[in-house]
Amino acid sequence: MLSEFDLIKQYFQRQQAGRAVLGIGDDCALLAPSPGMQLAISCDMLVEGRHFFAGADARMLGHKSLAVNLSDLAAMGATPRAFTLALSLPSADRSWLEGFSAGLFALADAHQCELVGGDTTKGPLNICITIFGEVAPGRALRxxxxxxxxxxxxxxxxxxxxxxxxxxxxxxxxxxxxxxxxxxxxxxxxxxxxxxxxxxxxxxxxxxxxxxxxxxxxxxxxxxxxxxxxxxxxxxxxxxxxxxxxxxxxxxxxxxxxxxxxxxxxxxxxxxxxxxxxxxxxxxxxxxxxxxxxxxxxxxxxxxxxxxxxxxxxxxxxxxxx
Amino acid sequence: MLSEFDLIKQYFQRQQAGRAVLGIGDDCALLAPSPGMQLAISCDMLVEGRHFFAGADARMLGHKSLAVNLSDLAAMGATPRAFTLALSLPSADRSWLEGFSAGLFALADAHQCELVGGDTTKGPLNICITIFGEVAPGRALRxxxxxxxxxxxxxxxxxxxxxxxxxxxxxxxxxxxxxxxxxxxxxxxxxxxxxxxxxxxxxxxxxxxxxxxxxxxxxxxxxxxxxxxxxxxxxxxxxxxxxxxxxxxxxxxxxxxxxxxxxxxxxxxxxxxxxxxxxxxxxxxxxxxxxxxxxxxxxxxxxxxxxxxxxxxxxxxxxxxx
Missing domain, CATH: 3.90.650.10 (PurM-like C-terminal domain)
Structure with a gap:
């Protein structure tokens, strides 16, 4: 079994430099907000058997987990910026992690939305993403x-x-x-x-x-x-x-x-x-x-x-x- | 059983106005970052049986769930600002929710850290908090x-x-x-x-x-x-x-x-x-x-x-x- 740290590195820590001041690997990520913009924040938790079927395709699940959060930013008229991912997994299954991270990053890259931090733990399958976007003051669609x-x-x-x-x-x-x-x-x-x-x-x-x-x-x-x-x-x-x-x-x-x-x-x-x-x-x-x-x-x-x-x-x- | 929306309102939506531009109850929360400050972001997921005992005291669990996230901000030297809470619960148990929210808010208030959004769902007990703080550029303890x-x-x-x-x-x-x-x-x-x-x-x-x-x-x-x-x-x-x-x-x-x-x-x-x-x-x-x-x-x-x-x-x- 992969250790937590290996797992994060292998599937979620990416080589190219992001726009964040500091990304994955410290106690916190650091972002520099665009001057004058407001921060739009949303959070969704997806639970196996409730929001998706047990055994759901990992790649599509990676896509959907981020998509529902991007959709919340869309509903505010905000521009996606970054997200955190917390993942509880019954086991560190390589093929699942490969598919999930591929689906997640394909959509993240399409929206220039950077994974800046998160948490992984052992437990019943649970995916929690918190997303950050920016919107000009007074422009949010409330x-x-x-x-x-x-x-x-x-x-x-x-x-x-x-x-x-x-x-x-x-x-x-x-x-x-x-x-x-x-x-x-x-x-x-x-x-x-x-x-x-x-x-x-x-x-x-x-x-x-x-x-x-x-x-x-x-x-x-x-x-x-x-x-x-x-x-x-x-x-x-x-x-x-x-x-x-x-x-x-x-x-x-x-x-x-x-x-x-x-x-x-x-x-x-x-x-x-x-x-x-x-x-x-x-x-x-x-x-x-x-x-x-x-x-x-x-x-x-x-x-x-x-x-x-x-x-x-x-x-x-x-x-x-x- | 309480509906999801009643539950959020009753235990997590507070009466007094917060510092957020827009708090719980829209697709996203809106925060106005302090000019010139960087945003420190951290995320922790706590799973029953792994990070706390089944049947753990709800009030202390509410405290601890936020405490571990505040501790990440502390380790960056950041000033707490706001957090989101995603909660997966086997059932909407009133006495658990009362205790959990009391412990959570007592610590949040002590650090002027505002709950601005989140998600609740039915599922195995899982608590995921994402926290936001502010730190002056170059001052973070990396x-x-x-x-x-x-x-x-x-x-x-x-x-x-x-x-x-x-x-x-x-x-x-x-x-x-x-x-x-x-x-x-x-x-x-x-x-x-x-x-x-x-x-x-x-x-x-x-x-x-x-x-x-x-x-x-x-x-x-x-x-x-x-x-x-x-x-x-x-x-x-x-x-x-x-x-x-x-x-x-x-x-x-x-x-x-x-x-x-x-x-x-x-x-x-x-x-x-x-x-x-x-x-x-x-x-x-x-x-x-x-x-x-x-x-x-x-x-x-x-x-x-x-x-x-x-x-x-x-x-x-x-x-x-x-």
């Missing part, structure tokens, strides 16, 4: 900044991750081709970092959140923090390409409350539609207008004809049910 | 800064935490009174934050590390990073008050390689002895001079008469043995 009259926008597409989960769980018969096509959305989400940065850089959006627990639940956090309500057009929700081939009811349900999408839901004044579309084009990320923020509290889901739909669709909550 | 001729200093006392562990494990017969007296050193270590800040503020010290895995192993990290050697006087090592009553051999062994001391080991030029003593006095922390840095590689342990002692005392390693 949950409490939505205003009545704002458009509600969604990046990319929704529901394919939830569809893949349903396929794995056998909730209904999903053909193997559809499962294979939807699975990458569940295992290897794409954090919308460039879009978040473009929206905050342009001052084009008011509020934003990333959709991890399902649109209805996550938009609900914006509504609560901003003390507003919303009307969503269920038929305008952009279903993922695999989900789009399913029946309407499932499509609506998984778009509205699927979870694990890691798309951005953001609000912007109607007067800024062109700026939003320009920011999305610059980021290379499609966006869809799906509703509006209302002064009246509560969330209303309507169909294309404007009729109200049932909203007994709760957001995913890690402590209720599975 | 492991690679020891110079031949430096004195080696130790804060406080060593070995009582290891003595308590030996008592719990039944490694030898330790009377109940001694165990009770030594136990707080194991369960509720005191991070030497004020001393680290005083040493870095005065530029009194070169290198520093906190002693978590045992003096020999941790000093070894300084020697390796600084490419120097050292001679330690085993009989000058400041044994804790309970260990001090044990026989010489055990005293030397637990002082040199006990672990879980969370004292600082630091080096400073002989010309700065008065500055070190002044910094220690200002911090209210006793310090003891225990040896010297040598140009010759390797670590030599000698007794009061200068005779060499056996050094087959390895530092604790989380992946070898227990």
């Amino acid at each position: 949950r409490d900044a939505a205003k009545a009259g704002d458009d509600i926008w969604i990046s990319g597409t929704l529901g394919d991750a939830r569809l893949a989960l349903a396929g794995y769980r056998g909730e209904f018969a999903l053909d193997a081709g559809s499962l294979a096509a939807a699975a990458p959305r569940m295992h290897a989400p794409t954090p919308r970092v460039a879009l978040g940065m473009a929206l905050s850089g342009q001052g084009a959006a008011h509020a934003a959140i990333d959709i991890s627990d399902g649109l209805v639940g996550d938009l609900g956090h914006i509504l609560a923090a901003s003390q507003v309500g919303a009307t969503l057009d269920a038929d305008a929700l952009p279903a993922g390409p695999v989900l789009a081939r399913q029946q309407q009811d499932l499509k609506r349900r998984f778009c509205a409350a699927g979870g694990d999408d890691y798309e951005l839901c953001f609000t912007a004044p109607a007067s800024r539609r062109e700026a939003v579309i320009a920011a999305a084009a610059r980021a290379g990320t499609p966006v869809t207008r799906v509703g509006a923020i209302d002064a009246e509290p509560g969330l209303r889901l309507v169909d294309a004809s404007g009729s109200t739909l049932d909203l007994s669709l709760a957001g995913f909550d890690h402590f209720s049910g599975d | 492991r690679d800064a020891a110079k031949a001729g430096d004195d080696i200093w130790i804060s406080g006392t060593l070995g009582d935490a290891r003595l308590a562990l030996a008592g719990y494990r039944g490694e030898f017969a330790l009377d109940a009174g001694s165990l009770a007296a030594a136990a707080p050193r194991m369960h509720a270590p005191t991070p030497r934050v004020a001393l680290g800040m005083a040493l870095s503020g005065q530029g009194a010290a070169h290198a520093a590390i906190d002693i978590s895995d045992g003096l020999v192993g941790d000093l070894g990290h300084i020697l390796a990073a600084s490419q120097v050697g050292a001679t330690l006087d085993a009989d000058a090592l400041p044994a804790g008050p309970v260990l001090a009553r044990q026989q010489q051999d055990l005293k030397r062994r637990f002082c040199a390689a006990g672990g879980d001391d969370y004292e600082l080991c630091f080096t400073a030029p002989a010309s700065r002895r008065e500055a070190v003593i002044a910094a220690a006095a200002r911090a209210g922390t006793p310090v003891t001079r225990v040896g010297a840095i040598d140009a010759e590689p390797g670590l030599r342990l000698v007794d009061a008469s200068g005779s060499t002692l056996d050094l087959s005392l390895a530092g604790f390693d989380h992946f070898s043995g227990d």
Whole structure:
């Protein structure tokens, strides 16, 4: 078995110089913040059997562990800077560590986000990443900044991750081709970092959140923090390409409350539609207008004809049910 | 069972305004770094059965989880600023959460270190804290800064935490009174934050590390990073008050390689002895001079008469043995 120190060196300590003043290998890492910028900090813990299947592919798990954190920075409009990784492992398995670190670093390098420190220990598989980004004062996309009259926008597409989960769980018969096509959305989400940065850089959006627990639940956090309500057009929700081939009811349900999408839901004044579309084009990320923020509290889901739909669709909550 | 969101609100979201621009409750926390300061970042993960006993007192565990991270800041000479907490819990047990959060916040408040974000999930008990401090450029106490001729200093006392562990494990017969007296050193270590800040503020010290895995192993990290050697006087090592009553051999062994001391080991030029003593006095922390840095590689342990002692005392390693 590798010792803890060998393990860190071999798989997580990289040869090239980073931008950090001091990286892995001391009591603390040292970073020099960019003058005048604020620091955005987020932290996610992934537990085997809860956030990923036992035996999940190590490379995709390395990707996903960082992706969910990058997604939080994206939702603030922050520019990724660095992260720490704490890892509890049942054993120092070389092939697992190789795959995990490869997936992790591929995504980290794509976003110039540097691993600056962390911890490894023996124990049940648990992955905890804390990430740091930078954002100019007053530019962060906060949950409490939505205003009545704002458009509600969604990046990319929704529901394919939830569809893949349903396929794995056998909730209904999903053909193997559809499962294979939807699975990458569940295992290897794409954090919308460039879009978040473009929206905050342009001052084009008011509020934003990333959709991890399902649109209805996550938009609900914006509504609560901003003390507003919303009307969503269920038929305008952009279903993922695999989900789009399913029946309407499932499509609506998984778009509205699927979870694990890691798309951005953001609000912007109607007067800024062109700026939003320009920011999305610059980021290379499609966006869809799906509703509006209302002064009246509560969330209303309507169909294309404007009729109200049932909203007994709760957001995913890690402590209720599975 | 409490939902995740209720749980966070009830036990970890505090009423009073913090210094953070934006605290718990958004995708990220926002901090405004102090102009011109560098950011020191550290991360520790504590696993039940490995870093603490199953059923450990929740309040002391809350204290210790933050203490080990504050100790890393102390070892850099950084001023504590904020931290994130990720918590995996088998169940949302109210009395555990009450105790844990009370112990955590009592220590956090004592160091004006603000909880700004985190994550809670269901799973095997695992506590991961990432901490942020600030230090002026060039002032951090780095492991690679020891110079031949430096004195080696130790804060406080060593070995009582290891003595308590030996008592719990039944490694030898330790009377109940001694165990009770030594136990707080194991369960509720005191991070030497004020001393680290005083040493870095005065530029009194070169290198520093906190002693978590045992003096020999941790000093070894300084020697390796600084490419120097050292001679330690085993009989000058400041044994804790309970260990001090044990026989010489055990005293030397637990002082040199006990672990879980969370004292600082630091080096400073002989010309700065008065500055070190002044910094220690200002911090209210006793310090003891225990040896010297040598140009010759390797670590030599000698007794009061200068005779060499056996050094087959390895530092604790989380992946070898227990």
